[in-house]
Amino acid sequence: MPSPAVLDGLDELAHFRDRFVIEDDTIYLDGNSLGRLPKETGPRIHQLVYEQWGATLVRGWEQWLDEGLRIGDALAPLIGANLGEVAICDQTSINLFKLASAGLAAGGRDSIVTDRANFPSDRYILESVASARGGHVIFADDDPTPESISELVDDTVGLVSLSHVAYRSGAMADGAAITEVVHEQGALMLWDLAHSAGAVPVALSQWRADLAVGCTYKYLNAGPGAPGFLYVRSDIQTELSQPIRGWFGHADQFGFAPDWRPADGIRRFLVGTPPMISMVGVDVGIALTTEAGIESIRGKSLALSSAFLDDTAHLGDHGITTITPTEPAHRGSHVTLVHERGFQIAANLRDRGVIPDFRAPDLIRFGFAPLYTTFQEVATAVEVLTDILETRSYLAFDEERSGVT
């Protein structure tokens, strides 16, 4: 294995690190939670605030009104969607509610399949959507396969909703095969791409996926709480009726007609006035990712996570295991280590300048963001982790639970 310095020297994406504001020595391995700040974002926000809002006032809407659709089209190639199939709007949870409700209603069935390890917000929302129709949620085991899903989809199930990359384990599901078995059973497939967008190639059109949602503040580096996205395959858009009928989804937004009439295309899934200042970061983040190329990003991501898995393989003696698949094709862009003292170890790592993410009760997630994570950082993080485990210095840290998103 070449040294980290050599790998960084060979890295064709290395120069993208200079596109981010990095003024610290922190080894930031939590870009799977909140990505770093691109240098272009601050000036672009300044421009929107002063040159658009401040100077053109309400006339700014002539430029802003369709930004959610324009930037959605920019995102489309990164997730394998076509133009007119993606919109930036609202938060991921709300988009999931809208699309899951619309999808379930369209099929006339009442239950939903998801997996027990899906993100809590997804599970809670899917349960409320199903129960509103008199159905319920059927839970697959963690890290679902085409077989485990196929077994659960009977003729009461109208929708299957899964995370493409699992937030806990980092396992990546087989998008094509799962979508296919779901369709064979007559249900719609909704993918949550929160941990996929900007990190791994996604091929929604090729999979014939029906619906998808995702967030932009992780690997797309759009900033804290930036609006999420939604995808609806073009040929089913007109069949779907979403439950939150806001004026941005109306066929004639400024006609102020007495009756609801949904817009053609993806626009019908919009609701209200988008938060334009937070939207700027979405535009910048997607452009930066597009410039780097999702295939190159995936290549570097796997190289980083492979190096991390190799270098931590010997830590089993210290009680470390992993729930992340070692097979590259089966994982996303983060690796999750398990240790019963995970909370303390994560606190100790942060104290020493390595930022992972802790998830109760015992998971430490290490996210690799190829646009700015270096091989040297990964190697140093492993060295620090090893030292912490060998010296048991983590015992000096409190055991109480954290509250980091």
Place this chain on the structure above:
Amino acid sequence: MPSPAVLDGLDELAHFRDRFVIEDDTIYLDGNSLGRLPKETGPRIHQLVYEQWGATLVRGWEQWLDEGLRIGDALAPLIGANLGEVAICDQTSINLFKLASAGLAAGGRDSIVTDRANFPSDRYILESVASARGGHVIFADDDPTPESISELVDDTVGLVSLSHVAYRSGAMADGAAITEVVHEQGALMLWDLAHSAGAVPVALSQWRADLAVGCTYKYLNAGPGAPGFLYVRSDIQTELSQPIRGWFGHADQFGFAPDWRPADGIRRFLVGTPPMISMVGVDVGIALTTEAGIESIRGKSLALSSAFLDDTAHLGDHGITTITPTEPAHRGSHVTLVHERGFQIAANLRDRGVIPDFRAPDLIRFGFAPLYTTFQEVATAVEVLTDILETRSYLAFDEERSGVT
């Protein structure tokens, strides 16, 4: 009547104009659609972007996580609510969907009363909420009164939802009296404060209002598409179950429990990760409004709109009428003139540096934002309008419809 210059000289809020970025001669009378940019907002956004997101990365959430509730508490006194009853989150339309759904479900009745002139997004959303329960929307005439509402609320009606200040006419409803008659009929009262917050005093607690929503980018000057707010009276919070069960509303957000358990208090009405960069403007705008005082703002607002109504009263000869109540207690902070050539007149006004707002088919709205609108601006706007009407110069402008929010 003292001259505009004298009135500006006497204006105790005059110095607040210096708190806004105003580098043009535009007479901006569309603050009821999008408020101006406070000087403090740009630097505060810069600080969040660089010092928090850029420098502290995911640890920024230690500061951000409860901002929606903290700023909600700051807004509470401006709308007559108590601490713990208001949250800043999502967009107004989504908040309306959440609260209308929760309110209707709690009462066990299925229909909703609103008025025909309510904002389209409100009407569409209320219709979808009612029809999801097998009910429907019953429409009152424009500018509802306690009597007109009372007549319509029978034992099928679980919720009445009205705009406190009507977006078209600028008429202000009698919050206390309407809430009282609604309660007498056993229904809940939901107020949309989009055109009230920051412009007129609202007394939600005193009215015993059950629910309210509103937006922050109009008179609160929070910026394009900044998050909205919601209010739920404290004694009914635990009875209400909102339909979009996101992790920000869970009793133990980071416990990632298998089951949904709503948080105590107003937090249960939150859904997902808030757009923090857009949230900054809400904080600044509310603080600025609080500093000025809502009673002072109301006083100046009425003085401005009274001057405008007086000065335009003679324009009837030119085909101008108004649908805004001339009685001060019955109007909000904008005045709506009607002219069959309204679109052309509004275009002509904009061309001459006066920015009103046009609403199809024939309404020209003039909004008065007391924090930055001067009496001289109002006088000049009337002069320009009078000249346009006398010379019929508007005939040179296109008749096509506009698309301004």
